[in-house]
Amino acid sequence: MKKIFLVATGVLLGSLAHAQVQKGIWRAEVFNKGGALPFGLQIEPAGAANTFNVWAINGKERLKMDASTLKGDSLHIPMELFDAELVGKVAGNQMTGVYKKKRGKAVLTLPFRAEFGKEYRFAPQPKPTSWNIAGKYAATFKQADGKTSEAVGLFEQKGSRVSASFLTPTGDYRFLDGDIVGDSLFLSAYDGSHLFVFKARLEKDKISGDYFSGLSGHASFVSVKDEKAALPDEKSLTFLKPGFDKVSFSFPDAQSGKKVTLDDPRFKGKVVILQIMGSWCPNCMDETNFLVPWYKKNAKRGVEILGLSYERSDDFAVAAPKIKRMVDRFQIPYPVVLAGAADQTASATLPMLNRIMGYPTTIYIDKTGKVREIHTGFSGPGTGKYYDQYVEDFNRLMDKLLAE
Incomplete structure (x- = not known):
């Protein structure tokens, strides 16, 4: 009986022991409607036991995930x-x-797997290619309901490996990475969102096929090589309505709850x-990564930044912790307020604007309080x-406004 107890105890302790995580590069895949979505993971031990620093790898980008923890296996x-x-x-x-x-x-899920020591994207053994697709393309995306949207495709190529992004009127597709295999092109990206x-x-001079996004999104696309491809002027999409030259508001600070105004x-x-933004927005993350160090360097010149965050919920108790996580992650030194819910129209919170077309949108105000420029989107x-x-x-714009 004693021997049986000892064996059973050993089995139990073994089941509770933590797995061993190999440090280094892993090739990961998430499976959405388009099938396998490959990306890289770099996993390194952190200071505390069973904690890790993890980066998602997409082309030139190494994007750090939040503190990762090994719980059991x-x-x-x-x-x-x-x-x-x-x-x-982990096995x-x-x-x-x-x-x-x-x-x-709700919590939605997709299958995930990863293998240690593999670094290829789509092609395990890349082969030479005669295709040269580097350059700029005029792209049209078509949804299942027939709606279309325009973009500008940017492609770089080294051998059969391709890095790319698409510019849109409201932002970009960040870092796409992939391979040419035969007469096909495969690209993917993962950043958590x-x-x-x-x-x-x-x-x-043509690239066409299918684009799969998120858990179930799908669109077809056609890109035609065109070095003159361009989008509408990003400074003309959002503007003040006739009769306005300033913006005004009163929104609660996400840290203190105190109302903040431009007065x-x-x-x-x-x-x-x-900075019209949202904690859920990857392009806003890119803009924040630019603005934070810029502000720290230039604040003494007489400039302030104020983040207007539009969240999935306008309930302060729900949204404020999400904004705080964003502030902490990027060490944002300027105030960020809760401006409303992201699905609200601009007129609901900033009625002097024609619309907020996308996130981020950046409004530049001079020393007299007048709006001088509004820029939709961010090219990261x-x-x-x-x-x-x-x-x-x-x-150039900031130097001009600060010199006035």
Whole structure:
């Protein structure tokens, strides 16, 4: 009887022991409507026991996930900003589990797996290709209901490996990474919020196929090579209605709950940047990564930034903790207020604007309180020279406003 007890105890202790997580590069896949969506994971031990630092790898980007924890035999890799998490049962060089996405009270899942030591994207053994698809493309996306939207495709190529992004009037598709296999192109991206898979056919100066997003999104797309491809002027999409030259509001600070207005002493007589954003928005994350260090360097010049956050819920008790996570993650040194719910129209909270077309939208205000420019969207680092041009234009405008 004693021997049986000891054996049973050993089995129990073994079941409670933590699995061993290999440190280094893992090739991960989430499976959505488009099939396998590959991306890289870099996993390294953190300071505390059974905790890890994890980065999602998409082309040139290494995006850090939130603190990851090994619980029993499963590794939990959260991205709390986007209410998302990867959970994988670890068994040697393999992980199997689910991608989890919260939507309100529901938790939606997709299959997930990863293998240690693999670094390829789609092609395990890339082969030379005669295709050269590098360049700019005029792209049209078509939804199942027939609605279309325009974009500009940006493609870079090295051998059969391709990195890409799509510019849209409201932002970009961040870092897409993939391979040319025969006469097909495959691209993917994962950042906790974006789950993108592109499967396309290659023809002379043309790329067309299917685009799968999130848990079940799908659209067809056609891209035609066009070095002159362009989008509508991002400075013309959102504007003040006739009779207005200023914006005004009173929104609660997400930290203190105290009402914040542009009449507060902090903003009087200064150049002010209003960052219309949301904690759920990956392009807003990219803009914040640019604005935070810029503000720290330039605040003494007489400029302030105020974040107007539109969340999935306008309930302060629900939204404020999400904004706080964003503030903490990016170490945002300027105030962020809860402006409303993301599905509200602009007229509901900022009635002097014609509309808020997309997130982020940035409003530039001069020292007298007048709106001087409104910029829709943000061209992030994944867009290469378009990001560089944005930074140049931003600095030129700020130098001008600060010199007045």
